[in-house]
Amino acid sequence: MARSWCLPEGIREAILMHHNEEAMASDRATGKLGKQVAMIRLAKHLVSLFHRGSEDEEWERMGVHVRHIFNLSEDDLGDLSDEMSDVLSHL
Numbered sequence: 091m092a093r094s095w096c097l098p099e100g101i102r103e104a105i106l107m108h109h110n111e112e113a114m115a116s117d118r119a120t121g122k123l124g125k126q127v128a129m130i131r132l133a134k135h136l137v138s139l140f141h142r143g144s145e146d147e148e149w150e151r152m153g154v155h156v157r158h159i160f161n162l163s164e165d166d167l168g169d170l171s172d173e174m175s176d177v178l179s180h181l
């Protein structure tokens with residue numbers, strides 16, 4: 091699907107790897123691909139919180155890596171979730 095949308099190769103690779111914990115736990119995680127994978131995981135987590143009121147299934151296992159990559163504390167994550175909920179509730 092990502093190819094049919096003409097997304098760049100790097101984004102397609104990140105989409106393919108967003109279920110791969112090793113992509114965020116390795117030394118390469120702070121590189122561009124690792125950050126893209128982490129951003130996809132963070133977006134999926136925040137959307138899950140907004141729509142279902144609960145974490146997505148993989149967050150417990152992968153969230154620690156995402157928070158590390160973006161240097162987010164639990165409080166930062168809560169603030170981000172609150173801000174996103176405010177924005178989405180007005181759409």
